[in-house]
Amino acid sequence: MTERGSARERPTLEMVASHAGVSRATVSRVVNGSESVAPHLRAVVMRSVEVLGYVPNQAARSLVTQRTDALALVVPEPDSRIFSDDPFFPGIIHGVSAELEAAGKQLVLIMSASGESHARVERYAAGGHVDGVMLFSIHGEDPLPATLVRLGIPVVCNGRPLGETALPYVDAENEGGAAEAVRYLRSRGRSRIATIAGPQDMVAGIDRLNGYLSALEGAPPLIAYGEFTRASGSAAMRELLATAPDLDAVFAASDLMADGALRMLRQAGRRVPDDVAVIGFDDNVVAAFADPPLTTVRQPIQDLGRGLARQLLRLLDGEDVEDAYMLPTQLVIRESA
Amino acid sequence: MTERGSARERPTLEMVASHAGVSRATVSRVVNGSESVAPHLRAVVMRSVEVLGYVPNQAARSLVTQRTDALALVVPEPDSRIFSDDPFFPGIIHGVSAELEAAGKQLVLIMSASGESHARVERYAAGGHVDGVMLFSIHGEDPLPATLVRLGIPVVCNGRPLGETALPYVDAENEGGAAEAVRYLRSRGRSRIATIAGPQDMVAGIDRLNGYLSALEGAPPLIAYGEFTRASGSAAMRELLATAPDLDAVFAASDLMADGALRMLRQAGRRVPDDVAVIGFDDNVVAAFADPPLTTVRQPIQDLGRGLARQLLRLLDGEDVEDAYMLPTQLVIRESA
DNA sequence: TTGTACGCGTTATCAG
DNA sequence: CTGATAACGCGTACAA
Numbered sequence: 001m002t003e004r005g006s007a008r009e010r011p012t013l014e015m016v017a018s019h020a021g022v023s024r025a026t027v028s029r030v031v032n033g034s035e036s037v038a039p040h041l042r043a044v045v046m047r048s049v050e051v052l053g054y055v056p057n058q059a060a061r062s063l064v065t066q067r068t069d070a071l072a073l074v075v076p077e078p079d080s081r082i083f084s085d086d087p088f089f090p091g092i093i094h095g096v097s098a099e100l101e102a103a104g105k106q107l108v109l110i111m112s113a114s115g116e117s118h119a120r121v122e123r124y125a126a127g128g129h130v131d132g133v134m135l136f137s138i139h140g141e142d143p144l145p146a147t148l149v150r151l152g153i154p155v156v157c158n159g160r161p162l163g164e165t166a167l168p169y170v171d172a173e174n175e176g177g178a179a180e181a182v183r184y185l186r187s188r189g190r191s192r193i194a195t196i197a198g199p200q201d202m203v204a205g206i207d208r209l210n211g212y213l214s215a216l217e218g219a220p221p222l223i224a225y226g227e228f229t230r231a232s233g234s235a236a237m238r239e240l241l242a243t244a245p246d247l248d249a250v251f252a253a254s255d256l257m258a259d260g261a262l263r264m265l266r267q268a269g270r271r272v273p274d275d276v277a278v279i280g281f282d283d284n285v286v287a288a289f290a291d292p293p294l295t296t297v298r299q300p301i302q303d304l305g306r307g308l309a310r311q312l313l314r315l316l317d318g319e320d321v322e323d324a325y326m327l328p329t330q331l332v333i334r335e336s337a
Numbered sequence: 338m339t340e341r342g343s344a345r346e347r348p349t350l351e352m353v354a355s356h357a358g359v360s361r362a363t364v365s366r367v368v369n370g371s372e373s374v375a376p377h378l379r380a381v382v383m384r385s386v387e388v389l390g391y392v393p394n395q396a397a398r399s400l401v402t403q404r405t406d407a408l409a410l411v412v413p414e415p416d417s418r419i420f421s422d423d424p425f426f427p428g429i430i431h432g433v434s435a436e437l438e439a440a441g442k443q444l445v446l447i448m449s450a451s452g453e454s455h456a457r458v459e460r461y462a463a464g465g466h467v468d469g470v471m472l473f474s475i476h477g478e479d480p481l482p483a484t485l486v487r488l489g490i491p492v493v494c495n496g497r498p499l500g501e502t503a504l505p506y507v508d509a510e511n512e513g514g515a516a517e518a519v520r521y522l523r524s525r526g527r528s529r530i531a532t533i534a535g536p537q538d539m540v541a542g543i544d545r546l547n548g549y550l551s552a553l554e555g556a557p558p559l560i561a562y563g564e565f566t567r568a569s570g571s572a573a574m575r576e577l578l579a580t581a582p583d584l585d586a587v588f589a590a591s592d593l594m595a596d597g598a599l600r601m602l603r604q605a606g607r608r609v610p611d612d613v614a615v616i617g618f619d620d621n622v623v624a625a626f627a628d629p630p631l632t633t634v635r636q637p638i639q640d641l642g643r644g645l646a647r648q649l650l651r652l653l654d655g656e657d658v659e660d661a662y663m664l665p666t667q668l669v670i671r672e673s674a
Numbered sequence: 675t676t677g678t679a680c681g682c683g684t685t686a687t688c689a690g
Numbered sequence: 691c692t693g694a695t696a697a698c699g700c701g702t703a704c705a706a
Binding site for chain 3: 359360361362363366372373375379397399401402403614
């Protein structure tokens with residue numbers, strides 16, 4: 001059994017003040033790095049702070065400053081991209097966290113299942129727990145962002161919001177990246193180009209499909225849908241092979257789906273890229289390890305996270321930010337196409 | 338450009354009180370669900386709360402209650418398991434988050450690079466931002482946990498801590514699981530069993546190697562080391578094939594490394610499982626999709642997260658908790674062994 | 675059952 | 691440049 005360490009009394013400003021023989025105000029000034037305090041007093045105070053191990057009480061501080069220096073990242077719980085082996089979620093967190101650390105802010109992670117859980121998020125933000133909110137891939141007609149904005153809480157979305165509300169967001173050039181992939185396939189002489197599209201209630205799924213369609217330039221579309229997962233990619237590929245046995249290329253809206261497609265193609269006896277060229281999206285870790293190594297559209301996941309945090313920080317500073325903060329994608333050519 | 342929503346004044350207890358025609362104390366009691374308040378007054382107050390959209394100010398509240406209802410999860414930044422396609426980190430988060438939500442607590446995620454960043458964590462916890470701390474895979478002689486305990490902050494570790502300090506922790510039966518895998522291989526007639534071990538500065542790496550060694554029962558060990566990643570698994574497999582061409586089985590300390598090994602074996606012309614049997618660890622999503630599907634030792638990642646949170650909550654409630662909270666593993670047999 | 679009044683630990687204002 | 695002192699918003703003994 002382990003005991004709860006002996007809860008030594010936390011020293012207060014008051015205690016530091018009397019220890020140093022100055023007023024609380026002076027201690028506060030030293031702690032907050034004010035210029036206007038005599039060097040010798042500052043030294044004395046700093047020593048007392050050191051000796052007593054003083055740490056400012058955040059609750060008291062934010063009660064008066066009206067800030068918490070904490071920002072929330074709200075994540076929709078049952079999101080297939082989050083608990084799969086798609087490192088998208090960890091990547092975003094990594095970026096966000098790096099940016100917030102540099103700014104001295106803390107990250108509060110909130111998993112929000114759905115409707116009723118949304119009320120919790122609202123109350124949480126409204127209660128002043130955090131200074132602002134980052135929203136992860138908002139689905140359809142979610143009222144959450146609008147509510148938050150109405151409450152006066154700065155909000156930035158990761159991924160273009162689908163509804164009407166004009167919220168600032170950061171996103172990758174999904175449509176452009178997809179279009180580039182398809183154009184590349186055409187430039188290599190492929191003519192029967194299919195796509196494995198993502199879910200059409202996610203903006204990434206929609207935009208990448210649009211990119212595919214736009215780059216087709218009149219050629220007949222060939223579409224199957226997946227859920228961004230490997231299994232769904234395999235299933236979609238099987239479907240495509242059945243309906244269009246003569247296809248010679250596939251653009252999948254995620255690397256995981258592309259990997260699933262690769263397996264199905266192998267199983268069906270098609271050679272990649274000789275018979276069928278395959279391009280994925282993400283530049284997931286698995287892309288380089290796929291068989292054959294996967295040509296794909298890289299999106300800068302970590303930068304997406306950084307941008308998300310940065311835009312929110314700017315909002316907090318009272319700056320205006322552009323509604324759309326788009327990050328470029330890049331075609332990474334390996335062996336599958 | 339997007340404006341910062343008009344910051345409507347947040348209603349206070351005071352305002353609700355005067356709106357309802359009662360004292361602040363009564364409002365406070367209603368809000369906190371006290372029994373001792375007349376039904377009709379409660380109704381009136383609740384209406385006022387509704388009308389005004391009152392939400393308690395968390396800073397003020399925790400200033401007096403000395404609690405924040407927030408718990409921190411501290412994650413070592415440059416951890417290969419976190420930003421790879423190993424869903425270990427997301428899985429833990431999922432479990433932790435589910436448990437905390439049920440308890441009405443919030444999750445604060447802290448990425449802690451190392452030394453200097455540790456000071457930040459200490460100050461953060463000491464500042465009363467959170468009521469307790471969950472520590473992710475503590476490396477070697479990290480002084481952080483001891484410091485936190487000294488500060489009187491409840492701490493629980495994910496993964497057995499390597500140092501001397503006796504901290505409560507939750508972990509999977511790494512050693513037992515590894516031993517079971519090796520025993521299974523032996524029972525299937527394999528005699529030259531190698532292992533691809535994980536990093537020996539991580540408890541998971543150490544324990545799984547020990548499990549392998551213990552189950553060998555005198556047979557000569559055959560060891561190569563990896564970093565839990567696919568690439569390192571391939572490299573380690575190559576090494577093993579060079580030093581022990583006659584091996585007939587491999588136990589890898591992670592599915593990712595096992596997958597890497599599978600590729601290397603294929604490349605070397607060895608058939609799996611005919612020539613060489615392979616077992617991994619984790620039951621990562623990729624295991625089922627490996628070629629051939631990977632026999633592996635499943636660890637209940639999400640339960641690990643839940644247990645982590647649960648133990649901390651118990652500590653917070655003043656209960657004593659056992660130092661070691663171990664979760665069982667399970668051998669999942671597929672085709673690779 | 676209800677209200678009064680005090681204190682939680684800081685920051686900010688305003689004299690000195 | 692320094693020190694009183696007033697908020698900040700809430701929970702809770704204590705009194706009524």
